[in-house]
Amino acid sequence: MSFFISHKKETKCRSIRRELVHKTVTTPVFSALGTLLLTFSPSPEASMLDELFDPKDGQLDASSYILNNAHGFMPVPFLITEPAVGTGGGVALLFFHETHEQKTLRLDNPDKVSGIPPSVTGVVGGSTSNGSKLAGVFHSGNWKQDKIRYLGGLFGGSFNLKYYADTANIANNFTIEGLYFLQDIDFRLGESNFFLGANYVNMGSNSSFNFSDSMPDIDPIELDSKDASVALKITYDSRDNHFSPRSGVKAGIKASFHDERLGGDFDYHEYSAFVQSYSRIAPKWGLGIRGDIKSVSDQVPFYAKPFLDMRGIPAMRYQGDSTVLAEVELSYDIDDRWAVLGFAGTGKAVDDDISFSDTDWQTSKGAGFRYLIARQLGLRTGIDIAKGPEEWTMYLQFGGSWK
Incomplete structure (x- = not known):
């Protein structure tokens, strides 16, 4: 531009x-x-x-580069800061698909932030310091003026993780590798903010357990498995922006049915509900509130158990048959581009044979900043520093704090 x-x-x-x-x-x-x-x-x-x-404010901005790059894939390097797999990075090749209406609206109204994101096709690959690797292709589609939302992808990976049989500090090392296939679609109900959707997931994996730290005499154990499911869901979404919302609510409930007849080795059910609320409590102050509940039935494979998904807590660190968590985030706008924020959260991971009151709350807290890197997309990026029950962690954020 x-x-x-x-x-x-x-x-x-x-x-x-x-x-x-x-x-x-x-x-x-x-x-x-x-x-x-x-x-x-x-x-x-x-x-x-x-x-x-x-051109509006003379500040560093990637909107024009992203949206005008219609002739090919755009290379985007990224960092991985998830404590469960260590630090690392990779590259995503992204191709943004604007509709003719979206492009016309953007060019005619350069000061307007797009309420409907462009569709994106991507190829991604990365690795981390503990030897974990990931590669895949995906497409995120937004069609008929946000009437239909689609996400599909095929990913292959190998992840070196830790499995905690309970909430004690004894971890078992394991490696899981395989393929993950996803098809997900949502349909808007009339002109409302409600969406009715479904998805299909199929994952084939090989897991190898190394018990040498806790039981030196036990040889590694390998497990081949497949897990397939279909899910039904209903979602409410009134957010002002898909990438980095500033106001509105996103909430939903989902029931997933894992069955051998779908191509897997397991029969179990998974239920979840969530709410994310964003509001402006003053011209420069923003408040975000998140709640999340998950539960699974019997015979669930160990890697599919819900875990506390919060900044400051490694993935799979606190798992249970059910999880519940809540987070709050308070932000302050220094100017139109820069913002600082603080956040805190707490949650529980509970097994069916343990009462809710006998399980400890796990808390995390931290602070960070955001920069509006693509004004016409409303996309913000920045860094969060979080402290969980065991460790400090840094996160490089693109888009909202909660996915």
Whole structure:
């Protein structure tokens, strides 16, 4: 997108913008993005510096680069900071599909933030410090003016994780590798904010357990399995933005039915409900509240048990037949681009043979910041630092805190 400056002022303005790029993208959170955008120009005839800045406020912004890159896949490096698998990174090749109506609306209203995200096709691959690896392809579709939402993908991976048989501090190392296939679709009910949807999941995996830390005399155990399910769900979504919502509510309930007749080895049911609320309690203050409940029936494979999914707590650290959690996040806008935030949460993972009152609450808390990196998409990015029951963790965030 051009700044529409006159020819005789162009040299001076570019010099100023180069200085701003140097000062901005050398900060840690933008170093990878700055290198990426300066390396891959979507058009050899356009100034890369023009693609880096928003003509509305002159700030670093990736909206034009993302949305005008309609001729091919855009490489996007990313970092992995999940404590369950260690630190690492990878690259996603993303292709954004704007409809003709979306593109016309964006070009005619450059100050407007899109309420309907473009569809995205992606190829992704990454690895972490503990040897975990992931690769896959996916498509996120948004059709008929947000009447239909679709997500599908095929992923292969190998993950080195820890399994806690109970909430004690004794962990068993295991490796799980295999393929994960997902088809998910939602249909809007009339003109309302309600969606009725369904999905199908099929995962084939090989798990290898290493008990050498706790039982040195036991040889590793391997388990081949398949898990397939269909689910029915209803969702309410009034959020103002899909990437980084500032107001509105998203809530839903889902029932998943795992059955051998669907191609798996297990028969069990899984139920879940969630709510995410976003509100502006003052012009510069935002409040987010999240609640989440999950429960499974008997004969569930160990890796499918619900776990506490909160910042500061590694994946699968606290598992149970049922989980319940709540989080709150308070943010403050320094200006139109920058915001700081603090958050706290607590939850329980409970097995059926243990009473709810006998299970300890696990809490986490932390703070972070966000930068509006793509204004026309409403996309914010930043870093969170969180402290759980055992450790400190850093998270690189793209989009909202809660997925």
